Amino acid sequence: MLKKIIKKTQEKSKKDIKTTKQKKESENENKKNKWKSNKFIAVLLICFSLFFIYIVGLFLYQNLFVPKDISKILTADNTLAFAQVTITPENYAKIKTLEEKTALDSQKIIKKFETLSGSNFEKDIKSWIGPRIGVAYLKNTKTGKSFSVYFLASRNHQKALNFLSQKKLTENEKIISEKFGHYKIYSYQISQNLAYTTLQRYIVISNDTENLKNYLQTISENRLKVKNDKNFITINNNLPSRSIGFFYVNIPKLSADLNFAKYFGIIGPLLNPVLDIFPASGVAALPKDQGIVFSTYTIINKNNFKNQKLFSKQDKYGSDLLKFINQKDIAFIGGKNLQLEMLKYQEILGEIDQSLPMIFQSYLRGKVKQHFNEEISLENDLYPLFKDEFIFKVSPSQNKNVYTFVQKLTNPEKNKETILNIKDQFIKKNALFDPYIEKTNDSDIKIINPSGVINEFITTYKNNKIYTIIIPGLGYEINMGIVSNYLIVSTTKNILIENIETVLNNNNKIAEKIDTALTNEIVKFSDEIGYIDFLSGDVIPKAISEILPINYLFSGHNIFDDGMSTLNYLRFSTDLEIKEHNDALNEKNKIKESENKEKEENLEDENIYLIP
Incomplete structure (x- = not known):
């Protein structure tokens, strides 16, 4: 009997201990859950407080x-x-x-x-x-x-x-x-x-x-x-x-307030309808990378145009011709479809007067007839050559600049035949030396008869013909080559050969100075691009360059549904770039001074022999 009582007591004790243990565990779990809940509420309160402080701070900052x-x-x-x-x-x-x-x-x-x-x-x-x-x-x-x-x-x-x-x-x-x-x-x-x-x-x-x-x-x-x-x-x-x-x-x-029209003579009053096409424009500037990015947006009232598609998005500019730009070039513009740009220009002229597009077309046809004979057509021969990408660049060369134009051809074989025919007709016409009328100071009229004949020389560079056209009296020549699917025209033969080498070597490398993340972003955005090297070109007055060390400007242009936009990256020079530029400039001036001194000494020697 006693054993049974002891056994029962032990079982009850175990049960009480187990119950107590479970109760404690339950209490601990409740405490944990309560702590977790309180912790969550605390974190939530902290986050809310920080957010509130941020909002209030932002409000105070913006308003105060x-x-x-x-x-x-x-x-x-x-x-x-x-x-x-x-x-x-x-x-x-x-x-x-x-x-x-x-x-x-x-x-x-x-x-x-x-x-x-x-x-x-x-x-x-x-x-x-x-x-x-x-x-x-x-x-x-x-x-x-x-x-x-x-x-x-x-x-x-x-x-x-x-x-x-x-x-x-x-x-x-x-x-x-x-x-x-x-x-x-x-x-x-x-x-x-x-x-x-x-x-x-x-x-x-x-x-x-x-x-x-x-x-x-x-x-x-x-x-x-x-x-x-x-x-x-x-x-x-x-x-x-x-x-x-x-x-x-x-x-x-x-x-209207500044009376822009007065600067355009008799056609000035006709410009107001054109300005109404562009009611407003804006510019925003932000520091970025090594310069400032200027973004512009100009509204276009496309409802004014009969052919609104001309001012809508077209085929994107592919930047294939940027490979023709090198480190020494000081300026270039690039785009696509010059024919389309001419049509846009005519559409804008139509806003001034409905007869102006016709007059403009007649003027262009007259110039074509004047320089290329009857068999060359503006619409059938010239316009189709300019449907693809083009680039026009300026390069320094001793005492004068060199101008180069590159056009990507859509149909190389057919285009080549047309280009050579245009060249031949230009030489044959010899229109640059036609008689023309000139007014003298006393209002008399004088007929000028210029003398000269346009000459052509054909040479070969690595199985590619180079056509050199010499125009007497004008001080420059035109060099032309058709390589692969590119028409290349330059005022200097050496630059033409450099560009031919770019095609022959399949060199797609872009000049380091314009191959940056930001300029590449601008190219992707744009229908047309432009660049000017202010440092190398020495085009900034010293008073400005001393406080604004501008290196170059790289621009892109694009058209949207309700306006046109540009991205412009104005890059500043580094101290090293300015030093290198000044050193090169000083060296160039020393060479020039030395050459001038040598000329003066030679002249003095000649004068000695002239003394009786």
Whole structure:
């Protein structure tokens, strides 16, 4: 009996222990689940807090530090154009990276500004200037005259106003102020050449009090702002956001105000319908790689055209001819289907006057007849040659530039026959030496009879014929070769041979200076491309090149359904590139000086023998 009681007690104890253990395990599991749940809630709260801080921070940053986009404080009906530069922390970092990679130095730009303005940036401006500056070109709604308004984002209005009050032209000048609505306008009492006020986070400046009042009046009225204008929206949607620089122009309004037509003589008034085809254009600039990328977008009113397909997407430019570009070339343009471009041009002329395309065609046919005889046709012989890709380039050569044109042929055998016939007819016609009429200073008419005969010489290079046409009196020659499916024309035989070698060696390597990820991206995007080497070509004035070390500009052009776009990469030089260029230039000048000195010495020797 006792054994049974003990056994029962033991079993009960085991059961109690097991129950207690299970209860503890259950409690522990509940604690774990509770901890997991609390942990999840904590993480969720942290994430939400960070997100909230980010949103609030972004809101505060955009509203307290970055002022409104200038397009929000301009009215659409009287804005001809405006530009703004925005230096956010992100853009500032990109500029500093650009300075590290290239010879660009923002301090040089600041010093140039200080020289021109007579101000010290660190002392006078840095403490109050904000992250955006801009300028707008507006039409005064009362007088009809145009004027400029400048916008300076300000972090401290009082410091900004103190700075402007010190920029007096004379000691006797006084700053006066007046109330205009809820604005306080400051101006110079004597000279009256400057007026300014505060507007939200901006200091707004104009050259005249009445113009400034007119601007303030228009933006306070219920007028459509530029930001909400349909043309601006289209352009803004097709350009990159967060740009460092932005420019917008209403093309018809600006051209009418500046009277562009007067620069085109009697045909000037006919240009207005053409400008109406392009109602607005915009540019956005962003630092990238070793330079700045300028993206542009121009709206096209294709509804104005009868043949809208001409301005739609065509066959893409394949960039096959970029292999003909080498390191020393200083400029080139490339595209596809010149015939199509001519048809587009005629369509635009039709917007001016329906008879102009016919007149233009007649003019071209007349020139063909003048230089090539009757049997050469513009439509049947010349146009079909230019359906595929082409490239036109400029290369330096001693004291003059060399010009080269390469055309890819769609039907080499048939095209070759046509090209040789055109060449023969050009030589046979000898039209460059036809008599022509010239007016003298006293309004008399004189008939000029130039003498000369166009000559041709045929040579062979590696089984390929080179046709050299000499034109007396013009100082240049035309060299032509047809190799594989390429027509190559150059003003120098050596350059022609270089391009023939490119074809014979099947050399598809692109020149290193234009073979970058960014330029390749532009080529893929484009229907037409262009390039100019500012450094090698020495085309930038020294005053500009000292502060903006521009190396080259690479551009691409494309047409979309509602407009045309370009991508432009402005690359800056490195310190090493500038040094190498200057060294080469100095060496070239030394050689030239030596040659001139030798000529002078020879001339002196000749003069000695002439003395009796």
